[in-house]
Amino acid sequence: MTExxxxxxxxxxxxxxxxxxxxxxxxLGTIGYMIAHGLRHPEAPPDVTVTQTSGAVLSDGFxxxxxxxxxxxxxxANVTVSGALIQDGEVVEESETTLDYLxxxxxxxxxxxxTNDPASYEVQLRAEGYIAP
Amino acid sequence: xxxxxxxxxPQVSTPDTRTFVASVGRAFAGALLFSLPMLMTMEMWxxxxxxxxxxxxxxxxxxxxxxxxxxxxGGLRRTCRFRDDLxxxxxxxxxxxxxxxxxxxxxxxxxxxxxxxxxxGKIAIQLVPASIGAMLARSQLGETSDAxxxxxxxxxxxxxxxAIGALYxxxxxxxxxxMVLLAYKMSPWQEVGLLLLSLGMMHAFVYSVGFxxxxxxxxxxFFDLFLRFTCAGYAVVLIVSLGVLWLFDQTGDAPLHEIIxxxxxxxxxxxxxxxxxxxxx
Numbered sequence: 001m002t003e004x005x006x007x008x009x010x011x012x013x014x015x016x017x018x019x020x021x022x023x024x025x026x027x028l029g030t031i032g033y034m035i036a037h038g039l040r041h042p043e044a045p046p047d048v049t050v051t052q053t054s055g056a057v058l059s060d061g062f063x064x065x066x067x068x069x070x071x072x073x074x075x076x077a078n079v080t081v082s083g084a085l086i087q088d089g090e091v092v093e094e095s096e097t098t099l100d101y102l103x104x105x106x107x108x109x110x111x112x113x114x115t116n117d118p119a120s121y122e123v124q125l126r127a128e129g130y131i132a133p
Numbered sequence: 134x135x136x137x138x139x140x141x142x143p144q145v146s147t148p149d150t151r152t153f154v155a156s157v158g159r160a161f162a163g164a165l166l167f168s169l170p171m172l173m174t175m176e177m178w179x180x181x182x183x184x185x186x187x188x189x190x191x192x193x194x195x196x197x198x199x200x201x202x203x204x205x206x207g208g209l210r211r212t213c214r215f216r217d218d219l220x221x222x223x224x225x226x227x228x229x230x231x232x233x234x235x236x237x238x239x240x241x242x243x244x245x246x247x248x249x250x251x252x253x254g255k256i257a258i259q260l261v262p263a264s265i266g267a268m269l270a271r272s273q274l275g276e277t278s279d280a281x282x283x284x285x286x287x288x289x290x291x292x293x294x295x296a297i298g299a300l301y302x303x304x305x306x307x308x309x310x311x312m313v314l315l316a317y318k319m320s321p322w323q324e325v326g327l328l329l330l331s332l333g334m335m336h337a338f339v340y341s342v343g344f345x346x347x348x349x350x351x352x353x354x355f356f357d358l359f360l361r362f363t364c365a366g367y368a369v370v371l372i373v374s375l376g377v378l379w380l381f382d383q384t385g386d387a388p389l390h391e392i393i394x395x396x397x398x399x400x401x402x403x404x405x406x407x408x409x410x411x412x413x414x
């Protein structure tokens with residue numbers, strides 16, 4: 001009962017079924033991934049570690065670049081990252097910055113400026129706090 | 134072709150590869166047209182990782198029947214059988230996924246270094262508006278809607294269209310902070326005023342623009358129209374608005390009166406979209 005008639009609704013071609021199957025895979029895959037993620041990562045507070053990735057000498061001071069990794073299962077907003085240059089247990093210089101968002105299981109990068117050369121001190125980096133988004 | 138079963142009843146014509154490719158192209162354009170504002174809204178990117186995975190699952194599960202309903206009205210092509218609708222919906226989803234992934238990576242919102250959760254979340258959020266856009270492509274960009282399809286629109290069909298119209302306008306603004314901010318700023322009297330304006334605006338549209346060229350308003354009293362279409366329609370809009378706000382986690386732990394006022398604020402564009410559904414969609 002199939003015929004060529006532009007006025008009639010079209011049947012589904014094999015090509016379209018193939019594309020449709022990929023679409024099914026996409027949506028089921030996404031749903032499946034999210035369910036699996038939800039099951040494997042029950043809610044847990046943000047767990048942020050800050051590590052130095054590199055440093056540089058700038059025209060006016062020094063730069064310490066960092067990477068903040070959130071291994072908890074909640075997104076942190078307004079994460080304050082601070083860095084201190086320490087010599088013999090004394091803080092020589094401090095610097096801080098704020099990350100807008102640090103999603104769960106994700107990292108963000110940033111940098112801190114110092115006037116003293118971080119290479120000659122112990123560099124201590126840490127996340128100071130966050131707010132729930 | 135005979136193997137795929139054309140069990141006598143609804144007649145269908147043989148599919149044509151060229152028209153299919155054209156409809157995919159149109160779906161792509163429709164997806165972009167509808168979802169570009171959301172692809173360029175930072176709250177939408179953030180929702181990709183802030184939202185609880187379960188909320189994203191609910192969102193994706195809810196959108197499927199919605200798309201199936203849309204397929205009958207708009208969709209990629211004229212359809213009269215469930216399996217054709219289903220095929221269209223799945224094609225639209227794939228097109229939407231592609232469109233969002235391409236645009237988001239061009240914008241640098243998703244990058245290869247990101248963890249899977251963030252990338253999947255960001256695309257999943259955009260799947261909703263983009264696939265609705267893809268499904269609306271034919272009525273928006275393609276052939277003029279044909280009479281045969283629109284004549285048998287039932288009362289529930291009209292309400293469904295209103296819901297889509299409400300989604301159409303409210304999805305754009307729902308994720309933004311302005312919704313909550315407006316609700317804070319408005320006094321209860323201003324909110325009542327906005328509600329009355331929404332209702333009046335809807336009724337004006339129902340009455341003058343009319344559904345199906347005003348045929349619905351013929352021989353019906355003011356109150357009949359007002360209750361059956363304007364009030365029922367506004368109720369649909371409120372439900373859609375509340376649903377969208379909840380999905381986007383805009384309700385949060387807010388007290389009931391804040392939730393109500395945010396819903397009324399969002400229902401304003403929603404009501405406009407619902408009332409103009411026939412014109413806009």
